[in-house]
Amino acid sequence: MKPTTKQLTLCALLTAMALALSYLENLFPLSLAIPIPGVKLGLANIVTLFALYALGPGQALLILLARCFLGALFAGNMNALLFSLLGALSALGVMILLSRLRGLSLYGVSAGGAAAHNCGQIAAAMLTLGNSAPLYYLPVLLAVSLLTGGLTGLASACLFRGLRSTNLMKG
Amino acid sequence: MPMRPSPKLRPTAWDALVVLCVAALAIGLAVFQWRGGTQESLTAVVSVDGEEIDRVSLERAAGKRTYQAGAYTLTVEYAAGSARVLSSDCPTQDCVHTGIITRSGQSIVCLPARIIIRLEGGAAKDGGVDAVLG
Amino acid sequence: MKRLTAYGFLMLLLLSGCGAQLSPDEAQESIQVIAMDTAMLITTYGERSPAAAYACEDTIRDLEKKLSRTDPDSEVSRLNNAGTLEDSESELRSILIQAGQYCQKTGGAFDITVAPVVAAWGFAGGDGYRVPSQKELDRLLELVDGFAVKGNGQTLSLGPGQSIDLGAIAKGYAADKLVGVFQEYEVPRGLAQLGGNVLAYGDRPDGTPWRVGIQDPAKPDDQNAFAGVLELTDAFAVTSGGYQRYFEENGKRYHHIIDPATGYPADSGLTSVTVAAGISDGSGAMCDALSTALFIMGEEKALDLWRHWDGTPFELVLVTEDGRVVVTEGLADRFTPDESGGYAYETVS
Structure with a gap:
């Protein structure tokens, strides 16, 4: 299916916003409050969540890939690519599955995605280090992900509420 | 372009289920690690050139094992709570001279073969030492 | 709604901050390196402990590349x-x-x-x-x-036909370099064991000094037998003894510390010498070099040198063949005898 110009524009815009949000959350390093590696707000997840509902899984994946590659490129840190890719892909995968469950609201989907994001990052850390030591951080990261997931869920809910009157959600 | 289902914007009871699942996973993992961390039994870790090649629990006697590295062969005897190099065909025999190791943190080294046998886990090192000079 | 969101945001931050506080000391990394003819074990603490540990390994490998005889x-x-x-x-x-x-x-x-x-x-x-x-x-x-x-x-x-071996000072020099690495990576505490050389950097995670056992030279096979235990903070300690690297021929034992005066293994009445000093520029190399030299010189000359030393101060633990452990004054309150060894303990000044 060929994307419409509107969709393409929206994809580009969302990618830019996701990148901006990733940058923004570095200005508020949550890891200062919780000094373990990998702790962050995951604001870019708001974009993934929005794209998933507004544009569908395929384009959400495209935005996510563009965000990860460009983010690593801008940061000049290709090592971080594996981490962000594994984290973001796990998050998207889980959110696609959860969004099919009609009973769940944005909050549940977002929290599940945040938890999956952390699992993916820990997996990347274990791959890089070649041992299971990073697993030690996972319980704390999961607990934190419930909070950050709830927070991004809240932000997304506000977003959708605000956009309800526009035609963005109708494809 | 089909209409996508509009997402629910208010938390539902099902969300609580997701939260519970994640929380259960976190708590389960933490408990597992905590138990593993404190009850991990004394273990001999054998490495060649920093690369781990064997891991032997010393909870009960594990008999003799031989390791080959470089041009040398070491025979290590694992008893309950201790390890020692029984024999080695290395020229220096330092590893055999090291004798029996019994506590977490102790190690036997065979330089010619580049083998290190190190004890990990076991009881806390109360009254023990952090390092040995000699 | 906006206000509610803001409060929620704050609450979440606070909650997560309190609930998940982890001490940075829990981050710790241990590496084993076989280099300089010995096995080295380095443990670093702090948030940057893995990077610090690997930088330590690089430093040691780099030194070995320059100083190796083989x-x-x-x-x-x-x-x-x-x-x-x-x-x-x-x-x-x-x-x-x-x-x-x-x-x-x-x-x-x-x-x-x-x-x-x-x-x-x-x-x-x-x-x-x-x-x-x-x-x-x-x-x-x-x-x-x-x-x-x-x-x-x-x-x-070098003089004609001469060759040098830095084995009796290189590990101490490496320990000096590791202090620099620890500082660069802001390691709050760490312990490096470089084959008979110990660098006790900072204190233990529980706030007490590092406990470093001095192997009982009479029982080299018993890893739990100590002549005594030193409590060290920000210090180097090096032990030289003839009880680990040796061979026997015709019933006589020959160890590896060769007296440059006789060409034979040193026979000075000492079975082990431990030299300890606080961390300062070059004191690791000093401890390493002196432990070998004093083992060769024997008790009397060693204590003489200690009394009249004009460089960076150091302290000694000497174990003698006749069953005494001699501890110099400055170390006495940081030394715990191990009574099971049957040694007679003396403090000298």
């Missing part, structure tokens, strides 16, 4: 093979200068040019151990003269 491309090998080295790096020169100082201060008991003699005994690695003939030793002893090692600008030179 690597034909090392600076030391090139100097040994050619007798001169024109493009030496400052690192090697700095070690040789320190080696020269300790050679002079110990009256030649510490001497890096004893290498050919050590090699004749087989302690330089390779073909196994043997007892050289007196004739061979006499010939080799003529080559031993630490003062024949000269430096002029970047050019280093």
Whole structure:
């Protein structure tokens, strides 16, 4: 299916916003409050969540890939690519599955995605280090992900509420 | 372009289920690690050139094992709570001279073969030492 | 709604901050490195502990590349093979200068040019151990003269036929370098064991000093037998003894610490010497060099040197063949005897 110009524009815009949000959350390093590696707000997840509902899984994946590659490129840190890719892909995968469950609201989907994001990052850390030591951080990261997931869920809910009157959600 | 289902914007009871699942996973993992961390039994870790090649629990006697590295062969005897190099065909025999190791943190080294046998886990090192000079 | 969102945001931040506080000390990394003819174990703490540990390994590997006697491309090998080295790096020169100082201060008991003699005994690695003939030793002893090692600008030179072995100072020098790595990576505490050299950096995670056992030389096979335990904070400690690297021939035991004066394993009445000093520039190399030298010199001369030392202060634990453990005054309150060894303990001033 060929994307419409509107969709393409929206994809580009969302990618830019996701990148901006990733940058923004570095200005508020949550890891200062919780000094373990990998702790962050995951604001870019708001974009993934929005794209998933507004544009569908395929384009959400495209935005996510563009965000990860460009983010690593801008940061000049290709090592971080594996981490962000594994984290973001796990998050998207889980959110696609959860969004099919009609009973769940944005909050549940977002929290599940945040938890999956952390699992993916820990997996990347274990791959890089070649041992299971990073697993030690996972319980704390999961607990934190419930909070950050709830927070991004809240932000997304506000977003959708605000956009309800526009035609963005109708494809 | 089909209409996508509009997402629910208010938390539902099902969300609580997701939260519970994640929380259960976190708590389960933490408990597992905590138990593993404190009850991990004394273990001999054998490495060649920093690369781990064997891991032997010393909870009960594990008999003799031989390791080959470089041009040398070491025979290590694992008893309950201790390890020692029984024999080695290395020229220096330092590893055999090291004798029996019994506590977490102790190690036997065979330089010619580049083998290190190190004890990990076991009881806390109360009254023990952090390092040995000699 | 906006206000509610803001409050929620704050609450979440606070909650997560309180609930998940982890001490940065829990981050810890241990690595094992086989280098410089020994096994090294380095444990670093703090948030940057993995990076610090790997930087330590790099530092040690880098030093080994320069100082190894077995690597034909090392600076030391090139100097040994050619007798001169024109493009030496400052690192090697700095070690040789320190080696020269300790050679002079110990009256030649510490001497890096004893290498050919050590090699004749087989302690330089390779073909196994043997007892050289007196004739061979006499010939080799003529080559031993630490003062024949000269430096002029970047050019280093040895006397004719000489070769050097930095094995008795290199690990201490490496320990000095590790202090620099620890500082660079803001490691709050760490413990490095470099084969008989210990660097106790900072204190233990529980806030008490690092506990470092001195192996009981009479029971080298018993890893739990100590002549005593030192409590160290920000300090180096090095032990030299003849009980671990040795061989036996015709019922006689020959250990690896060769007296440059006789060409034979040192026989000074001591079974182990421990030298400890606080962390300051070059004190790791000092402890390493002195532990070897004082083991060769014996109790009386060692204590004399300690009393009249004009450099960085150090303290001693001497274990004697006749069953005494002699501790110098400055270390007495940081030394715990191990009564099970049956030693008589003395404090000297």
